[in-house]
Amino acid sequence: MENIGLIGYGSMADMIARQLLRHGKIKENELFIETRTKGERLKALISDYPNVSADSLENWAETCRLIFICVPPLHVIETLRRLHPYVNRNTHIVSIAAGVPLRLLEAETEAGISRVIPAITSEAEAGISLVVHSEVLTADKKERLNELLSAFSSVREIKESKLDAASNLTSSAPGFIAAVFEELALSAVRNSSLSKEEAFDFLIHSLYGTGKLLIEKNMSFEETLGRVATKGGITGEGAEVIRASVPEVFDQVFERTLKKYKLFTEQTEKQK
Structure with a gap:
């Protein structure tokens, strides 16, 4: 097992967190979440899983090998810059934002990068997760992410040039x-x-x-x-x-x- 971080906690982040916990892919005390607004969605998760940590990324990012960035597209780069002091080549960062390509993500960090476009239908375990990995991402990181996503969705690796149109058919x-x-x-x-x-x-x-x-x-x-x-x-x-x-x-x-x-x-x- 390994620590996993989530930055941002909208409906997709909630789906990912709950499915990973439900399927035993992560223990409660291995999940760390930062969100600017600790709303009802996060409170409900903590009620169900009281050992999940909700704290500033500065207090946990260094301990996580896998971090999901689940903020809106125009906040992704600033989030990567906040993460910069706490991550390294061993860290795997996954962005779920639309419209922020790998080249812009890779330019901000030495961490390994993937893009994932999840689908809300994965709450019913009937969704497709579209995945694009950086060319330099190690095979073990690719396999680990795909394994986690496969617990609750069908994983489809796809060329980034096809990602936007495909997202219309899965996520949207x-x-x-x-x-x-x-x-x-x-x-x-x-x-x-x-x-x-x-x-x-x-x-x-x-x-x-x-x-x-x-x-x-x-x-x-x-x-x-x-x-x-x-x-x-x-x-x-x-x-x-x-x-x-x-x-x-x-x-x-x-x-x-x-x-x-x-x-x-x-x-x-x-x-x-």
Whole structure:
């Protein structure tokens, strides 16, 4: 076992901490957390795991071989600079921020660097963790991080050039899916006598079942549609409307989000 540090404690950091503890990948007294606002999320963790330490990084960073930086993108560089006196080549630093590439992280520290984009669906152990390792990171550090993440997610190592688009399909996708299907449920309410509660209940179970079919039966989206939509039937009518209207919407989603990733990178570069 080894000490692990978390800097920042939002929903993703909470998911990582709880899953590592739940799966026995770390003991309570081996987990150290620094967060500027000790809110309800951290209080709930300490209530469940009273031996976890919540203290300034200056008091524990030197003892940790693995440190997750879980702060917003524009605070990553300042956090690395705060860490600088306490880390060395034996330390492995993992950033979960979007839009802050390895080259900017590597320029700030001699520690080994990885980027991880986790997914909130890993709370249900059904998420993908996207991983990009520095080329100079040692094999044992790569294996150890991948092993930890594998306890609660499917690990996918990916080229950094693909990371932003892939993040839309893993980390952001639950939010996009929620937004899309909320609108589908509300449309059902507007166009029928269904209550909002009924519409949401029916649709959530359909989403769950569809996901199980896609994974457990190894079905494609096309196959799934083919199983439901009979020629000249009702489902086909709806699918035609979606295919005519939705591509432009999702092209806009990618256009705007990829611009946002680029903006974070540009703003981080200015900090140097």
